[in-house]
Amino acid sequence: MRRPRTVRAILATAVATLSIGIPAAPTLGSPAVGQAAVGVPAGVATGMAESQLRWVGCPQDAGAIGVAPWLADRVERLVSDALADGVPLCGGGWRSYQEQVDLRFQNCGVSTKAVYEWPARWCSPPTARPGQSMHEQGLAIDFRPLRGVSRPDMYRWLRAHAREYGLYQLPSENWHYSTTGG
Numbered sequence: 001m002r003r004p005r006t007v008r009a010i011l012a013t014a015v016a017t018l019s020i021g022i023p024a025a026p027t028l029g030s031p032a033v034g035q036a037a038v039g040v041p042a043g044v045a046t047g048m049a050e051s052q053l054r055w056v057g058c059p060q061d062a063g064a065i066g067v068a069p070w071l072a073d074r075v076e077r078l079v080s081d082a083l084a085d086g087v088p089l090c091g092g093g094w095r096s097y098q099e100q101v102d103l104r105f106q107n108c109g110v111s112t113k114a115v116y117e118w119p120a121r122w123c124s125p126p127t128a129r130p131g132q133s134m135h136e137q138g139l140a141i142d143f144r145p146l147r148g149v150s151r152p153d154m155y156r157w158l159r160a161h162a163r164e165y166g167l168y169q170l171p172s173e174n175w176h177y178s179t180t181g182g
């Protein structure tokens, strides 16, 4: 069952006041989030190492999108073709396992169970479990428009063109594209 919003909001506030930013990975018999240890539970895919990524620069010096090397040329073409169509955009690609944990902490709740075990759909917005996000593989991008372009215009462009580059939208999120649509 989904935890009521109000409780989650209270918890979110509580989290904001904690001095720690990184919850401990769960281990058997370890009840608490918020301990100092950082680790990856045994058997969890940890995604792609940051050192393996390729970074695709965005127009207007707006940053860069980190993706798996084999995907980079496609993303580069997407970004430049979108720009040529008057839709400058950038996005957030790769995310570390720890960043995914932090995001779950924000979006799902502060308990170990919420962070590591709740299904994605119980979080707001829905957020994949640590180790299961396409972002951690460098295969997903959350696009954002750059100056002067509205989100609806960017979404329209992506819906029409992203598949030409092998990127597919997650139906529940207009901004999230990945190589599988997941």
Ligand SMILES: [Zn+2]
Pocket (backbone or CB within 6 Å): 135, 140, 141, 142, 176, 177
């Ligand atoms: Zn995403």
